[in-house]
Amino acid sequence: VAPPLRALAIAQDRLSEKRLFDRLRIPTTHYAPVDTRAALLRAVREIGLPGVLKTRRMGYDGKGQAVIRTLDDADAAWQAMGSVPLLYEGFIPFDYEVSCIAVRGRDAALAFYPLSRNVHHAGILRVTLAPWRNATLQRAAQRYLRAVLTDLNYVGVLAVEFFVRRGRLLANEMAPRVHNSGHWTIEGAATSQFENHLRAIAGLPLGATTARGHAGMINLIGSVPGKKALLAHPDLHLHDYGKTPRPGRKVGHLTLMAPSGAGRNDRIRSLVKSLYPELGRII
Amino acid sequence: VAPPLRALAIAQDRLSEKRLFDRLRIPTTHYAPVDTRAALLRAVREIGLPGVLKTRRMGYDGKGQAVIRTLDDADAAWQAMGSVPLLYEGFIPFDYEVSCIAVRGRDAALAFYPLSRNVHHAGILRVTLAPWRNATLQRAAQRYLRAVLTDLNYVGVLAVEFFVRRGRLLANEMAPRVHNSGHWTIEGAATSQFENHLRAIAGLPLGATTARGHAGMINLIGSVPGKKALLAHPDLHLHDYGKTPRPGRKVGHLTLMAPSGAGRNDRIRSLVKSLYPELGRII
Numbered sequence: 256v257a258p259p260l261r262a263l264a265i266a267q268d269r270l271s272e273k274r275l276f277d278r279l280r281i282p283t284t285h286y287a288p289v290d291t292r293a294a295l296l297r298a299v300r301e302i303g304l305p306g307v308l309k310t311r312r313m314g315y316d317g318k319g320q321a322v323i324r325t326l327d328d329a330d331a332a333w334q335a336m337g338s339v340p341l342l343y344e345g346f347i348p349f350d351y352e353v354s355c356i357a358v359r360g361r362d363a364a365l366a367f368y369p370l371s372r373n374v375h376h377a378g379i380l381r382v383t384l385a386p387w388r389n390a391t392l393q394r395a396a397q398r399y400l401r402a403v404l405t406d407l408n409y410v411g412v413l414a415v416e417f418f419v420r421r422g423r424l425l426a427n428e429m430a431p432r433v434h435n436s437g438h439w440t441i442e443g444a445a446t447s448q449f450e451n452h453l454r455a456i457a458g459l460p461l462g463a464t465t466a467r468g469h470a471g472m473i474n475l476i477g478s479v480p481g482k483k484a485l486l487a488h489p490d491l492h493l494h495d496y497g498k499t500p501r502p503g504r505k506v507g508h509l510t511l512m513a514p515s516g517a518g519r520n521d522r523i524r525s526l527v528k529s530l531y532p533e534l535g536r537i538i
Numbered sequence: 539v540a541p542p543l544r545a546l547a548i549a550q551d552r553l554s555e556k557r558l559f560d561r562l563r564i565p566t567t568h569y570a571p572v573d574t575r576a577a578l579l580r581a582v583r584e585i586g587l588p589g590v591l592k593t594r595r596m597g598y599d600g601k602g603q604a605v606i607r608t609l610d611d612a613d614a615a616w617q618a619m620g621s622v623p624l625l626y627e628g629f630i631p632f633d634y635e636v637s638c639i640a641v642r643g644r645d646a647a648l649a650f651y652p653l654s655r656n657v658h659h660a661g662i663l664r665v666t667l668a669p670w671r672n673a674t675l676q677r678a679a680q681r682y683l684r685a686v687l688t689d690l691n692y693v694g695v696l697a698v699e700f701f702v703r704r705g706r707l708l709a710n711e712m713a714p715r716v717h718n719s720g721h722w723t724i725e726g727a728a729t730s731q732f733e734n735h736l737r738a739i740a741g742l743p744l745g746a747t748t749a750r751g752h753a754g755m756i757n758l759i760g761s762v763p764g765k766k767a768l769l770a771h772p773d774l775h776l777h778d779y780g781k782t783p784r785p786g787r788k789v790g791h792l793t794l795m796a797p798s799g800a801g802r803n804d805r806i807r808s809l810v811k812s813l814y815p816e817l818g819r820i821i
Contacts, residue, residue, distance in 0.1 A: 445773050445795065460770040467750060487743040490728050512728065 258408040262431040265407070269311045269342045269428070276426045279402040283426040284418075289341040292333050298343035299329050305346040308332045310339050320378060322346070347425060349418035351538075353387055355396035356414045356437040358451040359404040361458040366451065367397045368444060368464045371436045373416065374537045379503070382527060382537055383472040384520065385439045392417075395424050403429060412437070412452040435474065435505070442492055442510045443470030469516045471523035473530065475507040480530055485509065488526070541691040545714035548690070552594045552625045552711070559709045562685040566709040567701075572624040575616050581626035582612050588629040591615045593622050603661060605629070630708060632701035634821075636670055638679035639720040641695045641734040642687040644741040649734065650680045651727060651747045654719045656699065657820045662786070665810060665820055666755040667803065668722045675700075678707050686712065695720070695735040718757065718788070725775055725793045726753030752799045754806035756813065758790040763813055768792065771809070 265271040269286075276283040287298035289308065299306060308329070310319035321332040323343070352375065356368040369386030370393055400415055414434035417424040437448040446454075446462025454461055478500035485493055490512040498506045511526065513519035520538060527534050548554040552569075559566040570581035572591065582589060591612070593602035604615040606626070635658065639651040652669030653676055683698055697717035700707040720731040729737075729745025737744055761783035768776055773795040781789045794809065796802035803821055810817050 446775070450775070454769060457765075459765055462769070462775070463773050482740075482742055486737060486745070490746050492729070492733070492745070 357400040439470035469519040722753035752802040
C-alpha cells in the first residue's frame with residue numbers, strides 16, 4: 256500500500272491509530288475495542304468511568320461519540336451505536352489541548368510548526384492560538400510526530416492533536432492532511448501549511464515553518480457574522496468559505512495577528528466574548 | 539461616467555494622465571502631444587533631446603515606445619508610429635524608480651503602502667524592493683496619491699510610478715488597479731493589495747498596509763527557472779502563473795522575505811546575478 260493510503264487507513268480507524276501510538280511509544284488515552292455489549296462492560300470495568308464510546312470510523316467534529324458516566328449510559332450508547340465497530344476510551348481531565356503540525360518531504364526532510372493551543376466546544380474546534388510557546392511540549396510533540404511520519408514513510412502535512420495534562424502530552428488523534436488548527440499559518444507563518452503540503456508532494460524543498468507574529472484563529476460556525484464590523488478590527492483577516500449557512504457548520508474562519516502573545520490572547524478573548532459568548536472563558 | 543471608468547479612461551491615455559498630474563500639481567516629465575511630423579519636431583526643439591516618443595494608448599511593458607536621441611531617430615520613429623496619437627516626453631536621467639500603492643474605500647477611507655523601489659529593464663519591471671524607507675519621499679508620494687484618488691473619487695487599489703531625481707519625485711505613470719510592484723504585499727504586508735482591493739470595492743473596512751519584514755520581488759521572465767533550486771532558498775516564495783513560456787513574458791514571480799533591508803538587498807542581488815545576469819548591478 257502506498258504511504259499516504261496507509262496513513263489514511265490508519266487515521267480512518269481509531270483502533271489502528273491508538274495501536275500506532277502504542278507501537279511508537281507515544282502516550283495516549285487508555286482504550287479498548289468494543290464489538291459486543293460484554294466487551295463494552297468489560298472495557299468500562301477495566302478503564303473506568305467516565306469514558307467516551309466512539310465509532311471506530313467516520314467520526315469527526317464530535318460526531319459518533321457518546322460520553323459514558325454511568326452503566327445506564329453504557330447501555331443506552333450500546334443500543335444507539337452497537338451496530339458498528341466501537342472503541343471505549345477513558346475520559347481525560349486534561350488542562351488544555353494543543354496540536355502539532357508537521358510536514359515531511361519526498362526526500363524525508365522534516366519540518367515542524369510551533370504548537371497551536373486549541374479550544375474545542377461540543378467536539379468542534381473553535382479557537383486556535385499559535386505559536387503556543389512551551390519548549391518542553393514542543394520538543395516532545397516533535398519527537399512524537401517525527402516517529403509517526405517516519406514510521407508511515409509519509410509525504411505531506413500531518414497533524415496530531417494532544418491533551419496536555421500536568422505538563423505532559425497525551426496523543427488524542429492524528430489527521431493525515433492540512434488541519435483546521437493550522438489555518439493560522441496562512442497569515443502567521445513564513446510558509447503556510449498549504450504551501451508546504453504542495454511543496455512536499457511535488458518533491459520540492461520545504462519552506463520555513465517559523466511563526467511571524469502571534470496568530471489567533473476563530474472558526475466561524477453556522478454563518479458568517481457581519482463582515483463590516485469584523486474587518487474593522489486591525490490586522491484581522493476573514494476567510495469566507497462561501498458555504499450555505501447551517502447550524503454547527505464551519506463556514507469560515509478569522510485570523511487575527513498581533514505583535515505579542517498576550518495582546519493576541521486579550522483580543523481573541525474579547526472577540527470570542529462578542530461572537531460566541533457560549534464558549535465562556537476560553538483561556 | 540462612473541469613477542472607475544473615468545480613472546481607466548485617463549490612465550489609458552498618456553496625455554490625459556499627464557494633464558491630470560499637471561492639474562493636481564504633481565511634478566511630472568515635460569511632454570507634448572504629437573499628432574503631426576511638425577508637432578514632433580516642435581516638441582523635440584522645445585523639450586530637447588534625448589526624449590521618448592510614446593503611443594498615447596495601448597502601451598505597456600515598454601511596448602509602443604521609441605527613444606529619440608537625434609533628429610534622424612525622430613524621423614524614423616515618426617515613420618514607424620505616426621499613424622496613431624503620440625506623446626513626446628523629455629528623457630529623465632533619474633537616480634532610481636519607486637512606486638506607491640494606495641487604496642481608497644467606498645467611504646473615502648485611504649491607506650498607503652510603504653514605497654517600493656523598482657528596477658526596470660527594457661521597459662519591463664524586473665525587481666521590487668519593499669518597504670523602501672525614505673520618509674520624505676513617502677510623505678510626498680502619499681500627498682500625490684491622495685490628490686489623485688480623491689480627485690477621481692476612486693475606489694480600490696491604484697499605483698503611481700515615480701522617477702526619483704535629486705531626492706524628488708517625478709510622476710511617470712499611474713495604474714488604476716493592483717500592480718506588479720505591489721505583489722510583494724502578499725507575503726510582505728499585513729494585508730495584501732489584492733485583499734485590500736476586494737475590501738475597498740465591497741465597501742468593507744480597509745486592512746492594515748504595514749510591512750511585515752523586508753520583501754524582495756523578482757519577476758520571472760520567459761520561463762520559470764528550476765523550482766527545486768529556487769525553493770531551497772530560505773523564506774522564498776514562488777508564484778507560478780501557469781502560463782506558456784515565451785521570451786519576454788511574465789510567467790511568475792518570486793518573493794523573498796528577510797529580517798532586514800540590507801539582508802534582503804544582498805540576497806536579491808545574488809539571486810538576480812544567478813537568474814538574470816543581463817540586469818547587471820541592480821542596486
